[in-house]
Amino acid sequence: MACRLLKVRVTSMAALLSRQASLACLNSPTKCLVLKTSRQWTIRCMATVESSSVSSTGLSPLERLRQRQMRDAAKVTRLNPPKAEEKERKADALKPVSFGDLGLSDEVMEAVKELGLTEPTEVQAVGIPAVLAGENVAMASHTGSGKTLAYMLPxxxxxxxxEAASGKFTRARRPRAVVLCPTRELAEQVFQVAxxxxxxxxxxxxxxxxxSRMKTQEDSLNKAIDLIVATPGRLLMHIEQGNMAYGDLKYVVLDEADTMFDKGFGVEVRKFLNPLRNRSRQPEGEPFQTVLVTATVxxxxxxxxxxEFPGIRHIHTSTLHKKVTNARHDFLRLTGTENKLESLIQVLEPNLAKGRRVMVFCNTLGSCRAVDHFLSERGTNSVNYHGAIPADERIENLQKFKDADExxxxxxxxxxLAARGLDLVCDHVINFDFPLNPIDYLHRTGRTARMGAKGxxxxxxxxxxxxxxGQLEEAMRKGESLEALTNSREKLASIKKKEVDEKRKAKAQKLGISLKYSNTQGGRSKTGSQRGTRGAARVSDSGAASSTLKTSSSSRTGSGPRSGSSSRTTSSPRPGSSSRTRGSSSGGVAMKRR
Structure with missing residues (x-):
């Protein structure tokens, strides 16, 4: 128990009455004295209360976040309205009334009704007519927007x-369409849609x-097959063994195309496409249609x-690279005194108590295993999912998470590995390790709030x-695309350097000293923004003893001289030269050559 003097300043009578009412709600006798000055009132409140419960602002960030997690409903954050140029650029992305407006046949429409779909999503509304028209297209839309059906239906x-036009029917080992996926799990998911x-x-x-066993797959290919869903490596093995031929192949889909070309699959994809490209270049060769699908570009x-695909048409929806509006995004900043695993438990347990399904993302295998081990020791039922787990066990763990039974x-x-392509029912995504770039953040957060659900x-x-x-928060607050933040390591480095410099200047001002940097770095002159700060700067205050401040620079020194610079450092000082830079004065800065 403790006595506290609460001083609250308000600028209007309405605010005064509101503050008095809130102070009266304290669980202890309260005495308030209202003092009126020329422009404001001051409430002096003597209250005997628990020191940790004076107000909600006394709670730690983790406690405040846990209170929010205990609420039943998630808040929906409204994005700012799109800019005029964005409306013009994406004017063709308007939804039609129904799937019937897209030109789908009766038998395909029956399949759509069987799936319980009534209205196409934005990517389906634009993508289906383009694929039906025979165009080579690259469709990009946020995760959970229905991209699989956008190419599968047409x-x-x-x-x-x-088949109706030519009278030809499917032959064994000669598929007419191939869908390539980067992982077996995504291939299994697309296959189930087919x-x-x-x-x-x-x-x-x-x-x-x-x-899976090659023999089992070979037996499947020996039958008449219209469409194959495959991973690149295994499909190439079957082609090399003669289990599949290109003769009738006319449609190729690359699902998660950015992963295909950015994560090491590019060589295998090109090897698969080369025979088709060579065939299409022949005088009487039959062309093929390419469809690329991705959630980030x-x-x-x-x-x-x-x-790779000259002349391909790019289709970008209005939600590309933006946070999903139905998901609430919380950033819990840890000061270093909190235990990260304990913080995870504080966020995780309230969600599990409400029956929610939670995905916890880690950056490394070691971190993933450590978190899973910690949760098992705490008695939390969880499964692991990463690349070091055998494929069969991964699928089994994924199925345990997807099932709705006891x-x-x-x-x-x-x-x-679980951030891309997987269609799951997930209520809450927790980034135990913060993603390394905005694209990974988009893919991770895309596991929740899918197809209009909240998350x-x-x-x-x-x-x-x-x-x-901080950059992600600012971009989401303004409703801006996160793509501009992508691959911005240099930008992040410059921002960090600026923050360090500002802190250094603030510290110098607090000490009452003048901080300047040397014009030389590594023996070469620096001008303007290129001036380095490497070395030891001896900073002197007027009439006071000098003190030493260490400064560092994130810029790297090149191997060759720059134009306009002829000076080089040597192991010994030049004859007649001073070890101090010119321009030093009392109260100025004296720099030593290094």
Whole structure:
């Protein structure tokens, strides 16, 4: 118990009455004295209260966040309205009334009704007509927006249309469409979508991926197959063994195309596409249609896709690279005194108590294993999901998380392997390790609030993550695209350097000293913004003893001389030269050469 004097200043009578009412709600006798000055009132309040419960502002950030997590409903954050140029650029992304307006056939429409779909999403509204028209397209839309059906429905209709026009039927080992996916889990998911359309659209599909026996897959390919869903490596193995031929192949889809070309799959994808490209260059060669699908497109990836697929049409929806409006994003900043694992428990337990499904993302295998071990010791039911787990066990763990029965597991501890493509029911995403870039943040947070559902995202932010987290918060607050923050390591480095310099200047001003930097770095002159700060700066105050401040620079020294600079440092000072830089004066800065 403690007595506290609370001073509250208000600027209006209404605010005064409101503050008096709130102070009266304290769980102890309260005496208030109201003093009126010329422009404001001051409330002097003597209250005997618990020192930790004086007000909500006395709570730690973790306690305040836990109070928010205990609420039943997530708040929906409104984004700022799009700019005029964005409206013009994405004017073609308006939703039609129904799937019937997209030109789908009756048998495909029956399959759509079987799935319980009534209205197309934005990417489906724009993408389906483009694929039906035979265009090479690259569709980019946020995760959970229905991209799989955006290409699967028109391709299935095109297969049926070609069959009716030519009278040719599918032959063994000669598929007419191939969908390539970076992981077996995503391939399995796409294959299940294809199977759901088979009954009404009357076509046959097969899956070829790692983790299964080659012989079993070979037997599937020996049958008449219209569409194959595969991973690149395993499909190339079957092609090399003669289990699949290119003769009838006409449609190729690259799902998660940015991953395909950015994560080491580029060589395998090009090896698969080269025979098709060579065939299309022949005088009587048959062309093929390419569809690329992705949830994120950086400038580098778009340039690469334009180079690989000249003339391809890019379709970007209005929600690309923006946070999902139905998800609440919380950033929990850790000061260094909190235990990170204990902070995770504080966020996780209230969600599990409410029956929510939670994904916990980590940056490394070691971190993922450590979190899973910690949760198991605390008695929390969880499963692990990362690249070091065998494929069969990964699928089993994923199924345990997806199931809705009593044996299901409510918490999935995973790496970024689970951040792309997987269609899950997830109520809350927790970034135990903060993502390394905005694109990974978009993919992780895209696991929740899918297809209009509500969700929550909580990120544990350590000191080294503050800069990127602040940029993400600012961009989301303004409703801006996060793509501009992508691949901005140099920008982040400059921002961090600026913050360090500002802190250094503030410290120098507090000490009452003048801080200047040397004009030389590594023996070469620096001018303007290129001046380095490497070395030891002896900073002197007027009439006071000098003190030493160490400064550092994030810039690197090149190997060759720059134009306009002829000075070089040597192991010994030049004859007649002083070890101090010119221009030093009392109260100025004297620098030593290093």
């Amino acid at each position: 391709i299935v209709q095109a297969l049926r249309r070609d 199977k759901s359309l088979c009954h009404h659209a009357r076509f046959r599909a097969a899956m070829v991926g790692g983790g 950086t400038k580098a990836v778009q340039s690469l896709l334009d180079e 044996d299901s597991v409510p918490a999935l501890v995973c790496t970024d 929550m995202v909580t990120s544990l932010v350590t000191k080294r993550d503050q800069t990127l987290a």
